[in-house]
Amino acid sequence: MSNRKRTAIALGVGAAVVVAGAFVWAWPTFDISRSDVADDETRLADFTSQDEDAIARGEYVMRLGDCMACHEENFGGGYTVSTPFGGIVASNISPDIDSGIGNMTERDFFNALRHGRGSKGLLYPAMPYTEYTKLTDRDMHDLWAYMSTIEPVDNAIDEIADLGFPYNIRLAMAGWNVLFFDNEGFDEHPDQDEQWNRGRYIVNGPGHCATCHTSRNFLGGPKDGEYLSGGGLDIWFAPDITSNPHTGIGSTSTQELVEYLKTGANSTSFATGPMAEAIEHSTQYFTDDDLEAVASYLKATAPSSNVRHEPMTLNNEGPKSGALAYEVNCSACHGVAGEGMANIVPAFEGNNALLADDPTNLIHVMLMGGRAAHTQARPTGAGMPSFAWKMNDEEIATVLDHVRNSWGNGAAPVSVERVAELRSQLAARDKLATPQDEAHTD
Amino acid sequence: MKMNRREALRSLGALTASVTVAPYLGANEVKGFPQGTVLDEEFVPTPSHTGGLQVLNNDAHRRTLAAVFDRFIPADELGPSATQAGCIEFLDAQLAGPWGEGATMYRDTPLQPHAEELTQLPQFIATPRERYETGLEALNKWVSDNEDAEFADLAPERQDEILTGMEQGDIDLGQGVHTKAFFEMMLLSVREGYFSDPIYGGNRDMAGWKMIGFPGARYDYRLYADRTGEKLDLIPVSLIPQD
Numbered sequence: 001m002s003n004r005k006r007t008a009i010a011l012g013v014g015a016a017v018v019v020a021g022a023f024v025w026a027w028p029t030f031d032i033s034r035s036d037v038a039d040d041e042t043r044l045a046d047f048t049s050q051d052e053d054a055i056a057r058g059e060y061v062m063r064l065g066d067c068m069a070c071h072e073e074n075f076g077g078g079y080t081v082s083t084p085f086g087g088i089v090a091s092n093i094s095p096d097i098d099s100g101i102g103n104m105t106e107r108d109f110f111n112a113l114r115h116g117r118g119s120k121g122l123l124y125p126a127m128p129y130t131e132y133t134k135l136t137d138r139d140m141h142d143l144w145a146y147m148s149t150i151e152p153v154d155n156a157i158d159e160i161a162d163l164g165f166p167y168n169i170r171l172a173m174a175g176w177n178v179l180f181f182d183n184e185g186f187d188e189h190p191d192q193d194e195q196w197n198r199g200r201y202i203v204n205g206p207g208h209c210a211t212c213h214t215s216r217n218f219l220g221g222p223k224d225g226e227y228l229s230g231g232g233l234d235i236w237f238a239p240d241i242t243s244n245p246h247t248g249i250g251s252t253s254t255q256e257l258v259e260y261l262k263t264g265a266n267s268t269s270f271a272t273g274p275m276a277e278a279i280e281h282s283t284q285y286f287t288d289d290d291l292e293a294v295a296s297y298l299k300a301t302a303p304s305s306n307v308r309h310e311p312m313t314l315n316n317e318g319p320k321s322g323a324l325a326y327e328v329n330c331s332a333c334h335g336v337a338g339e340g341m342a343n344i345v346p347a348f349e350g351n352n353a354l355l356a357d358d359p360t361n362l363i364h365v366m367l368m369g370g371r372a373a374h375t376q377a378r379p380t381g382a383g384m385p386s387f388a389w390k391m392n393d394e395e396i397a398t399v400l401d402h403v404r405n406s407w408g409n410g411a412a413p414v415s416v417e418r419v420a421e422l423r424s425q426l427a428a429r430d431k432l433a434t435p436q437d438e439a440h441t442d
Numbered sequence: 443m444k445m446n447r448r449e450a451l452r453s454l455g456a457l458t459a460s461v462t463v464a465p466y467l468g469a470n471e472v473k474g475f476p477q478g479t480v481l482d483e484e485f486v487p488t489p490s491h492t493g494g495l496q497v498l499n500n501d502a503h504r505r506t507l508a509a510v511f512d513r514f515i516p517a518d519e520l521g522p523s524a525t526q527a528g529c530i531e532f533l534d535a536q537l538a539g540p541w542g543e544g545a546t547m548y549r550d551t552p553l554q555p556h557a558e559e560l561t562q563l564p565q566f567i568a569t570p571r572e573r574y575e576t577g578l579e580a581l582n583k584w585v586s587d588n589e590d591a592e593f594a595d596l597a598p599e600r601q602d603e604i605l606t607g608m609e610q611g612d613i614d615l616g617q618g619v620h621t622k623a624f625f626e627m628m629l630l631s632v633r634e635g636y637f638s639d640p641i642y643g644g645n646r647d648m649a650g651w652k653m654i655g656f657p658g659a660r661y662d663y664r665l666y667a668d669r670t671g672e673k674l675d676l677i678p679v680s681l682i683p684q685d
Binding site: 318319324325327328329331332336368369370371383384385386388389390391392394395428429431432433434435436437 | 477478479480481486487489490491492528531535640641642643646647659660661662664665677679680681682683684685
């Protein structure tokens with residue numbers, strides 16, 4: 001045997017060991033055996049559950065999971081989830097045979113939701129299988145029963161038409177899954193009480209809170225150690241919902257959290273943007289017990305590392321001051337001391353959602369206005385007007401610095417560049433040009 | 443069908459119950475109200491044109507008009523003159539727009555005889571733009587017929603005498619110009635220009651508002667509503683504050 005051959009064999013064996021090692025290491029990511037409990041014979045299109053209780057429970061699981069947020073109210077799909085890699089369109093999950101999931105068996109359904117394996121290949125984690133993997137067998141069976149009662153919708157969707165190479169290679173998600181997908185079912189912590197466990201199940205499983213509220217790394221995976229500490233969504237920011245008392249929900253009472261998730265608002269805060277959608281489609285339907293479980297679990301989370309900022313030194317005098325801009329533009333509704341109006345207008349005093357280092361939400365509503373969540377309990381959907389026509393980037397930053405650093409608040413300065421960036425990204429109009437601008441450049 | 447009072451009350455009770463309880467039993471969601479709150483372009487104010495004069499391009503006319511305006515509001519210790527505050531630019535923008543075209547005026551012939559006696563106001567078929575054109579032309583003609591210099595170069599005392607004559611009906615500019623009404627239109631224009639929001643070209647640096655202590659386009663005065671008889675010195679605010 002030549003030396004060269006021997007070396008080749010050694011290399012081959014070494015490679016095989018590495019591959020086998022990688023396989024063993026990565027195996028849990030790809031192990032779908034726990035979903036073998038589901039039937040693999042009957043297609044969804046050929047099945048309609050008669051179990052009314054299971055259907056009702058399944059509908060509730062659908063609410064917990066907020067399927068409608070992306071798959072639309074008729075489950076025909078079409079909502080585009082924008083990601084840094086391109087838009088991903090939510091698929092048709094109605095029982096339509098050609099364009100929906102009518103051909104899926106219950107096993108296929110389990111594999112898609114809990115393991116990210118769809119009928120067209122691996123799913124993208126824009127679909128939160130990374131969280132749905134925690135769904136219990138029972139909730140999955142119930143959800144399947146509910147899905148069987150949905151009307152088929154004929155709506156063909158190319159989910160990844162907007163994704164360029166290499167992001168349009170579904171198989172690449174295998175690598176992503178090895179890195180970031182924790183393919184494990186829900187495990188109860190016996191040392192914690194039932195309410196805490198239920199809250200943890202909803203938050204980490206169907207509720208998929210971390211999908212938005214945990215920040216993501218450059219590959220789109222959740223960052224280590226930043227669980228629920230707040231995450232950027234491009235044009236929105238999902239705030240810190242850990243027990244951090246400054247930027248999170250640590251100083252918010254369980255009752256206030258329940259009220260917020262049930263109605264879209266509490267005495268201090270209002271939901272708008274994606275959270276308004278989550279409340280309208282999902283959390284307003286939660287039972288009070290479940291809402292309390294979610295709230296008490298969140299209050300028991302480890303606090304994020306976000307720090308409290310000392311208030312900035314503000315210029316409160318003169319025509320360019322944030323104080324005057326606030327008094328003239330904001331105080332009529334938000335109150336002269338940031339007290340807001342209970343149940344109508346958010347307060348600024350003691351409103352932790354204002355204080356995140358990332359002020360995207362505040363800039364967004366200044367530029368585009370905002371609409372409060374409209375729920376059965378609070379059907380008004382009160383509006384905040386846009387100030388894009390009235391204020392330039394610097395004036396918006398100044399007035400936001402004022403609300404973020406008055407009445408006991410303290411936060412990092414708002415950057416004028418970030419306002420400019422969002423103005424362009426949101427296609428908000430520019431401040432109106434007036435004759436005065438010209439008079440002063442003469 | 444006849445309904446006795448008890449039945450009527452009972453059904454009323456049922457109706458009330460259905461109204462008050464239904465929202466919690468899954469009544470229809472309110473839908474279809476606009477989700478966006480961005481101000482419709484139609485409602486965004488229109489600041490005046492900033493690209494130079496559009497109507498008052500006749501130098502002789504404009505020179506006379508500026509002199510008239512600055513007799514109405516001269517520069518003094520209280521504030522700048524009318525032209526310094528942008529009243530010419532303000533009027534030019536107004537004359538270029540719907541007001542200059544008489545867009546809201548009834549201007550169809552025939553002009554009713556005795557209409558002015560009926561309404562106690564002069565009535566015009568000519569638009570404000572035309573009236574400024576003919577009025578300034580006639581004023582310049584009158585001055586060249588009666589004086590040795592152009593209106594703008596006369597002594598302020600003499601300018602005031604001419605303006606007073608126009609106001610009191612002692613001077614008739616002729617040429618079909620309603621002299622008194624023309625005087626009043628110029629006086630109204632200068633007031634509007636001096637005190638309107640700066641986004642319309644006049645009231646530059648809010649000089650007019652500072653002069654009289656007007657706080658401008660503020661939204662809410664609850665902070666000050668109780669402070670009667672007090673000098674508040676509120677900083678005036680334009681609808682579109684200057685950058």
